[in-house]
Amino acid sequence: MHKFDVSSIKALTFDVFGTVVDWRSTVIQEMEQLGEAKGIKADWSRFADDWRIKGYISATARVQRGELPWMNVDRLHRIMFDELLIEFGVTGLDEAEKDHLNRVWHRLKPWSDVIGGLKRLRKQYLLSTLSNGNIALLTNMAKNAGLPWDCILSSELARCYKPDPLVYQVAVDLLGLLPNQVMMVAAHKGDLQGARSIGMKTAFIPRPLEYGPVLKENTADEPWLDLYATDFNELAKKLGA
């Protein structure tokens, strides 16, 4: 049980990929459908994992190190997608098909506890995204999946990527709140450490299936976390919503 005064919290900001949505299942499913329609055989699970881990995660880190100029996630995803198509020997896609597939990240589906938990939380707190995904991606995803955000905030507004402290500070300022009035919710401890570095509150939600059956994130509770909840319904309960 963490010591923590719930009454100070006015807003919750949510990491999205992995925390809110199950990116892996949706990406694999759409790639498999493409493969069937086009008669292409490939290891689509590995394609999805490479797109996410070697591609997105390392690409945003390269932007942070100054090795790539600022680009939003739609752009980064597309650059990596084009490279992976070559690596996996996928041919015969026209530009409209490539653009559509690159936007699979706009169509990701939430974990089963998310919509119900957010609806409860929204009655009591202001709910926002705070994702490395760009505003258009997050807005289209919310509209497609029915995610009930009060507003859409993104690293794009700070033109750098989490866990850069500037991302969290820009979000808190735009919400017109103090850092300790805002709780960051994420399935990734590095994200929560970034939020904590500017004084935000932190809630960890384990998503042990985010990376599929093999790769495992460390989902253990930690003394520095303000809150640990097994899913969004338990988060709502622990926050009195």
Next chain:
Amino acid sequence: MHKFDVSSIKALTFDVFGTVVDWRSTVIQEMEQLGEAKGIKADWSRFADDWRIKGYISATARVQRGELPWMNVDRLHRIMFDELLIEFGVTGLDEAEKDHLNRVWHRLKPWSDVIGGLKRLRKQYLLSTLSNGNIALLTNMAKNAGLPWDCILSSELARCYKPDPLVYQVAVDLLGLLPNQVMMVAAHKGDLQGARSIGMKTAFIPRPLEYGPVLKENTADEPWLDLYATDFNELAKKLGA
């Protein structure tokens, strides 16, 4: 009847003060309640009009001319509010009361056609604010009034004020769209001229009561407008929603 291809439009961006919400009635009502509770007599209609017209409109223009540093609308409202309290001889408010009253702009109520019209439009289009009001103000207003936006965009993200073309360009870029895929909806022709200058589509909604019974905005149709609708329900109808 304007010539105009509806099928190109993907998103609508809305001016808020005057176009979506009836700022004057809400501000006057809260000031009157304050006056009664505190036993203060003043011309609250004139207070509201001065806060809006001499204050907000001229203050954002001063920021645009470089006579004031960048400040968001919550800050500008508060500076003007403190000046008006002196001018109108209102005394006896503590800091919490002043802060609460300054946030009356977060609690404005929509015109009667707005919620119904937006709900229809949202089924077919992405709906966003594009207001000089800051993100926190617009988010709190939406939550309070039940305005069903898909995302909250503001001049604050460009750190300059409408009708600076940069505000519209930043919004279109964040939506991941081209200017001619986005329609600006406003009750003010200067706002629509700013949007049009970067290639956005324009819809004018007359709000003849925005400034009360005396001051009248020019609400006539113009050949350069892409669409003219008497309210949000007619806007939905004309956009096939």
